[in-house]
Structures are given as structure tokens and as C-alpha cells.
Ligand SMILES: Nc1ncnc2c1ncn2[C@@H]1O[C@H](COP(=O)(O)OP(=O)(O)OP(=O)(O)O)[C@@H](O)[C@H]1O
């Protein structure tokens with residue numbers, strides 16, 4: 001079984017993340033995509049970062065209607081910050097019959113050389129979803145890096161958090177169940 005591991009802060013999960021997951025199932029040949037919620041990205045500040053349990057709840061709410069998209073909380077029980085190569089190794093040991101690859105947005109590829117043991121991640125294969133404004137990277141022509149030809153989506157979690165703080169609507173930028181959680185729990189205010 002081919003599994004695409006989509007690592008992210010998901011602060012919050014938005015429709016861009018869902019379009020990426022579905023496109024990966026359709027165009028990259030994955031049987032499933034797992035949304036791995038990272039408690040702490042090694043490069044990001046904790047400012048305005050919700051607790052991982054809250055971010056996970058939103059991921060669960062976003063994907064529950066889709067059998068092939070799954071939430072994954074494995075990094076909650078691992079050392080922090082969350083290094084992708086370590087999680088990949090752990091999941092590989094736990095599920096020896098699954099074939100894992102990593103999914104990233106085009107913006108992350110330009111920083112990829114700074115990731116811990118990125119060569120090891122590359123050996124497994126990296127599938128890239130194009131992102132507006134992504135810079136060219138040294139991995140663009142790497143044999144184990146595959147770009148998916150799919151429509152660009154110019155949505156970010158940062159933009160959603162800003163809208164919430166300014167009292168603006170986030171309807172259609174996140175799914176209805178995610179919007180209900182954000183409203184009822186007063187996230188990002
Ligand atoms: N609109 C998008 N197009 C392509 N890739 C995306 C998009 N949004 C997020 N990603 C990718 O999804 C993964 C998880 O992203 P993340 O949870 O940080 O969302 P984000 O919208 O980039 O958040 P923030 O604005 O807080 O940085 C990353 O690999 C990121 O590159």
C-alpha cells in the first residue's frame with residue numbers, strides 16, 4: 001500500500017491542504033494520504049500556534065468524510081521539535097508493509113536542504129504540490145522529487161488567522177466542521 005505522508009502544522013487545516021490530499025490520491029498514485037500533525041516545526045516560532053490537540057481536532061473534523069485521508073498524531077509521542085526523518089523511520093519500522101513517501105508544498109522545497117538528514121527523506125521519495133511564489137530549488141531536477149501537475153491554491157493558514165483576528169469571514173477557506181470548531185472554541189482570537 002502506497003501512503004503519502006503530508007506533514008504540517010495545520011494551524012489551522014484549510015481547503016488548500018484538502019485539495020493537495022485529494023490531488024495526491026488522484027495524480028500521484030497514493031492509496032491513502034495521512035495528515036501528520038507536527039507539534040513543533042523546527043523552523044517555526046510558537047507564536048499563535050495552537051496546542052497540537054486542538055490542531056489535531058480540526059484535522060479530524062476536516063477529513064472524517066473521506067476514507068482515504070487520515071489524521072495522524074504519531075509525532076505527539078516523539079521528541080520535539082518534530083524532525084520528519086525521525087518520524088519517517090519510526091513509521092517505516094511500525095508498518096514494514098507500507099510504502100511511505102513525503103508530500104510537501106513547493107515553498108518548503110526551497111528550504112529542504114536545511115532539513116535534518118534530508119538525503120534520507122529523498123531516498124524514500126518526495127512529492128511536491130506547486131505553491132504560488134515558491135522559489136526554484138536545487139532539488140527541482142532530483143530523480144526522487146516528483147512535481148504534481150495540479151492547480152495552484154493561494155491560501156495559507158497565516159491568511160486565515162489574520163482574517164479571524166480582524167473579524168473577517170473564513171467561510172470556504174476551511175470546511176464547515178472546521179469553521180464550527182474555530183468559532184465555538186474561539187481559536188486564534
Ligand atoms: N496553498 C498551498 N499550496 C501548496 N502547498 C501548501 C499550501 N498550503 C500549505 N501547503 C503545504 O502544506 C504543508 C503544511 O503547511 P502548513 O500547515 O504550514 O500550512 P500553511 O498554510 O503554509 O501555514 P502558515 O501560513 O501558518 O505557514 C507544507 O508542506 C506547505 O508547504
Ligand SMILES: O=C(O)c1ccc[n+]([C@@H]2O[C@H](COP(=O)([O-])O)[C@@H](O)[C@H]2O)c1
Nearest residue numbers: 007008009038041082083084085115116
Ligand atoms: O525535519 C526537519 O528538519 C524539518 C524542517 C522543517 C519542517 N519540517 C516539517 O515540515 C512540515 C511542514 O511544516 P509547516 O509548519 O510548514 O506545516 C512540518 O511537519 C515540519 O515538522 C521538518
